[in-house]
Amino acid sequence: MNTPTSPSFRPLYDQIKILITQSLIAGEWRPGDAIPSEIDLAARFKVSQGTVRKAIDELAAENILIRRQGKGTFVASHSQERSSTRFLRIARDDGITEYPSSRLLSVTRERAPEHTAKLLDLRTGASIFCIKRLLSFEGMPRIFDEIHVPASTFKGLDEAMIRNFPGSLYSFFETHFGIAMIRAEEHIKAVPAGPAEADLLQVAPQSPLLRVDRVAFTYGDRPVEWRRGLCHTERFSYVTEMS
């Protein structure tokens, strides 16, 4: 009954990848944790070390795991210094690296409109949180973000929790909810500033802004965040690489 298009063959290392991912979904190992050694995993899954190795290699290439020679293999985390800026692609034109400061504007509970629900794989009208904030570089307001997440996934989220948290938002999501963002898709346009944005970003109305729409995914490619960022790109650029 094999259709010609059915895969009908699944390498062992691929099945190991799935098993490891399932452990990540289940929370057996949390962001920042070390996972068992290759030898231990090989024994657990009854395969050779080389096969575990290949599975981990691919997960490391996807930035889901991080290998450290001599120490072990770790679950990638946005709390680590090295990857706290992994999803922030706005950088100063002069090349100086600077981490922005965040001013939280509001946290509200809303019903997902059709568009948002579709992107987050929810029913229209499902409960979501909407977080609005303003990111500034050296006192220059540059990014106005509207961030939407399912209330069911982020039960109990409130403004004070975010305000009291020292790190980035994704680090906050990991620490308080065990949700790690591992991948995101962005769609970018140039748009004129509306009155509200113009005021927040201190530009004239109708000024060109970069509009960055993002859907972010956690383990198992589950969408858990939809955000729209409006960015004033004077002296700043969105930086990306392709190959």
Added chain:
Amino acid sequence: MNTPTSPSFRPLYDQIKILITQSLIAGEWRPGDAIPSEIDLAARFKVSQGTVRKAIDELAAENILIRRQGKGTFVASHSQERSSTRFLRIARDDGITEYPSSRLLSVTRERAPEHTAKLLDLRTGASIFCIKRLLSFEGMPRIFDEIHVPASTFKGLDEAMIRNFPGSLYSFFETHFGIAMIRAEEHIKAVPAGPAEADLLQVAPQSPLLRVDRVAFTYGDRPVEWRRGLCHTERFSYVTEMS
């Protein structure tokens, strides 16, 4: 005399990668060609097949080589259907895939100003070609490109050659000059349309446009193209992914 920071260790597969890259630079295998089989390369470099395999795996991950089971390993080419759109990140919002048509505006020979020279690793005042063109989707003009390449690398380039070439510009560079683009860095801003762009892209002056600056690299990370694209993003977006 090893300093503590010097690498002082270079894996074999890494050296094999370099050797393969040198053959690509030398033009021993051109884009679209098959390279020798893993077994042949192992014999040539006097290492095991597994080591060659790891080297090729990494080059394939960088989109420099393409593996095809049962057929062989090939030098990646922009002439192939599958990768002709690899560096074009502007897509229709409705999801329909459409390849733009190109209208060549001009090809001129110029002297590189300091900024351009620096990006292309040339001396200020070095001879370069400047190609201007307009890309349209379904008759809608959307991207105005100004493309700069070193005249020394693209000897003899002229307008008629481009005009008569059926494929993409990068495919043209490969076919006529043996230069394959393998990587690019882009810096994106939102800017107001100037009078000339507004006219070409059929928008009102001062309308927001996406400005996409790109430096593209060939084998050995040598920069060989600097371009600026101005894009009218009505019904279109710049699409990217991160992990």
Added chain:
DNA sequence: GAGTGGTCTAGACCACCAA
């Protein structure tokens, strides 16, 4: 059926880290 890349294994040894 011959040739290619793809998978899986087993084992030896190396580089790095921490105690």
Added chain:
DNA sequence: TGGTGGTCTAGACCACTCA
């Protein structure tokens, strides 16, 4: 010194392509 990941090898076998 022991444990971790990293490299390299050799060999068996599988999946895919094409003549």
